[in-house]
Amino acid sequence: MRVMWEAFYDQFIVQGGYKNVLLGLRNTLIIAIAGLVIGIIIGTIVASVQVAGKRNKVARVFAAVGDVYTGIFRGTPIIVQLLIFHYIIFSGINIDGLLEAIIVFGLNSGAYVAEIMRGGILSVDIGQMEAGRTLGLSYPTTMIKIVYPQAIKNVIPTLGNELIALTKDTSVAGYVATMDLTRAFRLIASANYEYIIPYLMLALVYLVIILIFTFIIRFVERRLRKSERRS
Amino acid sequence: MKEEVNAQASEAMAEELHTAMIEVEHLTKKFGDLLVLDDISEKIEQGEKVAIIGPSGSGKSTFLRCLNVLEDPTSGAVYFEGANLCDLRVDINLHRRRMGMVFQQFNLFNNMNVLKNITLAPVHVGVQDLRRIKRRNLRTKICNLFRKKDKKAALEPVETTVRQIKEEAKENAMRLLKRIGLADKAEVYPSTLSGGQRQRIAIVRALAMNPKVMLFDEPTSALDPEMVGEVLELIKELADEGMTMVIVTHEMGFAREVATRVLFMDGGKIVEQGPPAQVFGAPKNDRLKDFLSKVL
Ligand SMILES: Nc1ncnc2c1ncn2[C@@H]1O[C@H](COP(=O)(O)OP(=O)(O)OP(=O)(O)O)[C@@H](O)[C@H]1O
Numbered sequence A: 001m002r003v004m005w006e007a008f009y010d011q012f013i014v015q016g017g018y019k020n021v022l023l024g025l026r027n028t029l030i031i032a033i034a035g036l037v038i039g040i041i042i043g044t045i046v047a048s049v050q051v052a053g054k055r056n057k058v059a060r061v062f063a064a065v066g067d068v069y070t071g072i073f074r075g076t077p078i079i080v081q082l083l084i085f086h087y088i089i090f091s092g093i094n095i096d097g098l099l100e101a102i103i104v105f106g107l108n109s110g111a112y113v114a115e116i117m118r119g120g121i122l123s124v125d126i127g128q129m130e131a132g133r134t135l136g137l138s139y140p141t142t143m144i145k146i147v148y149p150q151a152i153k154n155v156i157p158t159l160g161n162e163l164i165a166l167t168k169d170t171s172v173a174g175y176v177a178t179m180d181l182t183r184a185f186r187l188i189a190s191a192n193y194e195y196i197i198p199y200l201m202l203a204l205v206y207l208v209i210i211l212i213f214t215f216i217i218r219f220v221e222r223r224l225r226k227s228e229r230r231s
Numbered sequence B: 001m002k003e004e005v006n007a008q009a010s011e012a013m014a015e016e017l018h019t020a021m022i023e024v025e026h027l028t029k030k031f032g033d034l035l036v037l038d039d040i041s042e043k044i045e046q047g048e049k050v051a052i053i054g055p056s057g058s059g060k061s062t063f064l065r066c067l068n069v070l071e072d073p074t075s076g077a078v079y080f081e082g083a084n085l086c087d088l089r090v091d092i093n094l095h096r097r098r099m100g101m102v103f104q105q106f107n108l109f110n111n112m113n114v115l116k117n118i119t120l121a122p123v124h125v126g127v128q129d130l131r132r133i134k135r136r137n138l139r140t141k142i143c144n145l146f147r148k149k150d151k152k153a154a155l156e157p158v159e160t161t162v163r164q165i166k167e168e169a170k171e172n173a174m175r176l177l178k179r180i181g182l183a184d185k186a187e188v189y190p191s192t193l194s195g196g197q198r199q200r201i202a203i204v205r206a207l208a209m210n211p212k213v214m215l216f217d218e219p220t221s222a223l224d225p226e227m228v229g230e231v232l233e234l235i236k237e238l239a240d241e242g243m244t245m246v247i248v249t250h251e252m253g254f255a256r257e258v259a260t261r262v263l264f265m266d267g268g269k270i271v272e273q274g275p276p277a278q279v280f281g282a283p284k285n286d287r288l289k290d291f292l293s294k295v296l
């Protein structure tokens, strides 16, 4: 036991492994959160086009493009997407590894969020749209002012799950693109073949991050629900 | 000069063709293979209160929803104040603002409080118009930079501000809420209100746009019996004030009392129509007789 701790201490402090861990922690959080933000933007656009595609011929063309996009990104493992972007698409370009990871995770998340948002939009009663249109508001205005706010409220819990899944998925970013939590601890562990402490520690760090996210999501959910009950 | 005369003539002709407030010509609606409206032609004049009755599935709602093109007619035309609403070049949003619609399920905006529900559309439309004028003025100003002094174009007057539009909309909304005795509910969200309260708010939300005609689709069918009265009362008030209205209803007593004309629909057609006394008192059509014997 003692030996293990000494080995860990040596790598973590003396050899400066903590620097990697801090950088990795930072990157993991950035990739997960920025990835989700990009995902929400892409997902909302794709979902909107897919929903509008039912009644508008131009939108139908874009909706088909959206279907291909979600199909590809949901149908292949994220690590494969990272490899393809790293070695094929970005191979000629000198791009920062972190940025690369953000782009890939954003695109990947967008495909999932598109499904989530589509469900959210469809879960809003059609009468809300009809009421808006009847008052002489345009389709986009009614979407923005009436449908999206309700759709987003409906999908906050699911988006929370997406953030959690995304955070855990980032653990593969280190294999290709950039320093992340998993890679930082992996380096510590493999430096002197003492795996137990670094990997249990790694699990603990993820667990804490996710507990914090869960707490924040619950809080936001509660706030949103309260705002409608106010009298 | 000649052109002007021509223009006037054609305008007069257009008016002659569609002078009624709403005119429906050969309106047909199919859902897939299902023929729901079968070549209906009908006129609704200003000030009329038209009640539409008929068995379930006869196409009453679909007919009403075609009047403001919430449902796209398969063929035929709907004219509102002379404009063909089925013409894609017509800005439908402009015309819908003059046609209020009230739904069976109220359809208040769940994400907004009562006041915002009422002011949303008036404020949006007002601000949009204001922005449009300002944009045009900006363009004029830029063009004026390149014009000679005596050739500068005049700017359109800007008579209001966003703030003023919001204030006015709010005042108007509060006035309407007072009228229905719900001024104290202005800040409340729809989910906390009773059905009767929601429906009355839905009605004044439509009124806030100053519509020329109100379309009601079974406004009391989703209400508990004790709340039907308050909603019908409000609709009756509107009728007495001279509002043109088309109302799909199962409340025969109400139709008899308020309507100036009753349309009986069956199988996608208007099978019989006339003043309430005639339709209810001396029905000619067998299907109408059958229907009345069931509901009266
Ligand atoms: N969006 C739709 N898609 C397919 N069929 C529809 C649609 N809306 C209505 N219908 C069908 O059209 C027919 C007429 O419907 P409509 O709602 O106009 O009847 P209604 O007279 O209003 O009946 P109710 O008294 O039950 O409200 C019905 O058979 C209905 O099933």
Ligand SMILES: [Mg+2]
Binding pocket: B060, B061, B062, B218
């Ligand atoms: Mg109906």
